[in-house]
Amino acid sequence: MAVSSSSASAKALSCLHASLLAPETPQRTVVAASASLLRRASVRMRASAAAPAELKKTVWVWTENRQVMTAAVERGWSTFLFGSKDLGKDWSSTARINPLFIDGPNIFDGENQKVAVISQVSSPRELELVQPDSVEAVNVVIDFRGGWQVIPAENIVAAFQGCRGTVLAVSTNSNEAQVFLEALEQGLDGVVLKVDDMDDIIKLKDYFDRRNEAKSQLPLTKATISKVDVVGMGDRVCVDLCSIMRPGEGLLVCVGSYARGMFLVHSECLETNYIASRPFRVNAGPVHAYVTVPGGKTSYLSELRSGKEVIVVDQHGLWRTVVVGRVKIESRPLILVEAKDNSGDDTYSIFLQNAETVALVTHESGSSGRTAIPVTSLKVGDEVLVRKQGGARHTGIEIQEFIVEK
Structure with missing residues (x-):
């Protein structure tokens, strides 16, 4: 709403x-x-x-x-x-x-x-x-x-x-x-x-x-990139929304059911020299990745359909609910990104398409003016925004249980 x-x-x-x-x-x-x-x-x-x-x-x-x-x-x-x-x-x-x-x-x-x-x-x-x-x-x-x-x-x-x-x-x-x-x-x-x-x-x-009439904030934290590896092909999901996103906004996505750390994946709203801006789209990740949806839940990217709802989040953690217009799944080369939170206790990972239009949201907004870093430019030591939460999920709902995922 x-x-x-x-x-x-x-x-x-x-x-x-x-x-x-x-x-x-x-x-x-x-x-x-x-x-x-x-x-x-x-x-x-x-x-x-x-x-x-x-x-x-x-x-x-x-x-x-x-x-x-x-x-x-x-x-x-x-x-x-x-x-x-x-x-x-x-x-x-x-x-x-x-x-x-x-x-x-x-x-x-x-x-x-x-x-x-x-x-x-x-x-x-x-x-x-x-x-x-x-x-x-x-x-x-x-x-x-x-x-x-x-x-x-x-x-x-x-x-x-x-x-x-x-x-x-x-x-x-x-x-x-x-x-x-x-x-x-x-x-x-x-x-x-x-x-x-x-x-x-x-x-x-x-x-x-x-x-979310009250427009509450989700707590986001900085994480430092620790690994960037080009991997093989995979089926990735583009999520086209029925709403326009602004610079700094994107979807919270993580690898599979390992939902302890959600990366803020930026929309394609930024202008580029080679392709037109698509401010309604997030190239979100592979089919097995989780995305945040209303009600404190997550959904596999492959489960999204026209008419379903997801949560759009900005750099400050302000979020809103938007409707999915369509989902596009295609085979593309992937890149594996890992990051550690600044306490050094947890490591988070995500697969994304290896393309200049795919980016992670950064905490920087000062002199550099950067709101996002393309995955093709990511390097060890860069800082991006993640949402920390419980790790175990059952049908998208956070649960308390012993779980080991690799």
Whole structure:
């Protein structure tokens, strides 16, 4: 998820000057309230991101299923929408939740303060009415009807950027939620998940975990090249992604199930004299090598397919989840690279294609300006970046067991 934009950190919205009724109400109503009430009602549901260009997304749950409520609370979502105050009070007595109550086109909190308005959008004309107002501020829940979702959601993201407040969209399943959270890359501020199946709660939480909304950092360490040997032919894997990579970014790859040390293999985003830049590609290594994927797991390069996800990491350890577009396996001459961590306790190794476009990420970024060293230029004593972790793996999951690999 993942969804990011440098301009999104200041993103919010102001209120609607006119709004449509909630789905339960057939006719149109203009929502009017005093500025002071709207200011009190406006609530900020978003938290600061842990890294630049990341926004915390809001999730409200709209359900009458107690199992859905339990699943949501267990995953950290405690704001629920109710059509009945009795149901909200009942659930509040059994779980620590933040109940909100729907009354026509409005949403109120437990103290009867208005926190949002609901607007139904089923036509271009109705979409035009959903516009920010520069005076009053309120949170908006939009129910997209009529079959169109992606383009209307993108229009809302564009219209409300740079304003104060929160815009959420009603989603009837986790797939719809993902559409709204990724519209125009940065997405809406959040979703109201209106479901009665706890699987949608689980899938949406898995989505957030995969997208790594908080943009956490992976610890990387320096390792010193100790051996560079040209070896024979092998089947190597080029991983073409559905995203563009920048200088300093690549995939974490290691030899086979010996996943104790993952090398940061650079993308082909750098310009060369002999071949065009391919910033979507990483010439990652042989078919038996491991690559880091979401969920703290690894996958054999040979197991990657179109539609699977991998982790892209930069020099500073910041990572994001990206989708694999295709995988290309070809026989090419290989080179064996070994490196020792600076403590001298561990030795790591990797096979890579012996070509100038294949490079390992270096820690250097100062006067030399180097972000990567081509494997054809590697020499003993060069320093590259690796990720240290546990050595034993079972089906890509790190396990604690006695293991010897050579």
